[in-house]
Amino acid sequence: MKKCVLITGASKGIGLALSKLFLENNYKVIGTCRSGRVDQISHPDFTAIELDVTCFESIERAATVHLKEHKIDILINNAGVGLDLNTRKPEKESFKQTFDVNVTGTVFFTEAVIDSLNKQAKIVNVSSHMGSVDGCKSSDSVAYRMSKSALNMYTKILSNRLKGKATVASIHPGWVRTTITEGNVAMASLSPETSARNIYEFITSEFETGIFWNTTTQSRLNW
Numbered sequence: 001m002k003k004c005v006l007i008t009g010a011s012k013g014i015g016l017a018l019s020k021l022f023l024e025n026n027y028k029v030i031g032t033c034r035s036g037r038v039d040q041i042s043h044p045d046f047t048a049i050e051l052d053v054t055c056f057e058s059i060e061r062a063a064t065v066h067l068k069e070h071k072i073d074i075l076i077n078n079a080g081v082g083l084d085l086n087t088r089k090p091e092k093e094s095f096k097q098t099f100d101v102n103v104t105g106t107v108f109f110t111e112a113v114i115d116s117l118n119k120q121a122k123i124v125n126v127s128s129h130m131g132s133v134d135g136c137k138s139s140d141s142v143a144y145r146m147s148k149s150a151l152n153m154y155t156k157i158l159s160n161r162l163k164g165k166a167t168v169a170s171i172h173p174g175w176v177r178t179t180i181t182e183g184n185v186a187m188a189s190l191s192p193e194t195s196a197r198n199i200y201e202f203i204t205s206e207f208e209t210g211i212f213w214n215t216t217t218q219s220r221l222n223w
């Protein structure tokens, strides 16, 4: 039977490239985004579902209606925003929205689907090296950096809780040409396809639970 991977934020960027790659490798893919439509993918093993992680009703509907019949082998929490990337001071609205998506939404979506995970499932949180407390030498992007540090803590907590039942990791996908921020499109070093291949290599390996992994160098990152 084909394994099933659930990918949040599948409408564009890294999530879209990952969805295509898992389909090419014979997985069933469930991809989420706010519209519930991923027009770039037409494949019998692909299902698009509507999910706004900032809305608890949307999370509840996704988990209890759309995902009810599915058993998930791999959950990739990829949906994320970088509203204050490259800015220097925190600003209330973008700070709140960043945490609503990258932290609160990701945590509560994960909690809602944990019962739908197969035995020995993998949960991969798409973090960023910018969330490394140890590696931080800059003073920009306060909400984004803090949100990814918080997500990393959730990875650690979840890996402790699910020990023996699921393998959990945070990853850095590299600097990828996506629309997460304007500067990325011109300057970033990796295409979404290359980043997706690196992430795929990690996810399909027998990785240790509770780690923070740089998928561009295939080596551990310090928390």
Ligand SMILES: NC(=O)c1ccc[n+]([C@@H]2O[C@H](COP(=O)([O-])OP(=O)(O)OC[C@H]3O[C@@H](n4cnc5c(N)ncnc54)[C@H](OP(=O)(O)O)[C@@H]3O)[C@@H](O)[C@H]2O)c1
Residues within 6 Å of the ligand: 008, 009, 010, 011, 012, 013, 014, 015, 032, 033, 034, 035, 051, 052, 053, 054, 077, 078, 079, 080, 081, 082, 101, 126, 127, 128, 129, 172, 173, 174, 175, 176, 177, 178, 179, 180, 184, 188
């Ligand atoms: N690009 C990079 O260089 C880079 C580096 C490090 C980490 N990352 C991380 O990689 C992940 C993917 O980023 P990306 O660069 O591929 O960004 P992207 O192209 O902007 O894609 C972001 C995805 O998140 C979804 N999303 C945004 N808000 C959402 C919400 N409220 N509810 C549900 N889904 C939502 C979007 O779907 P809709 O808008 O269609 O709903 C979209 O599919 C993020 O977690 C990001 O922090 C990226």
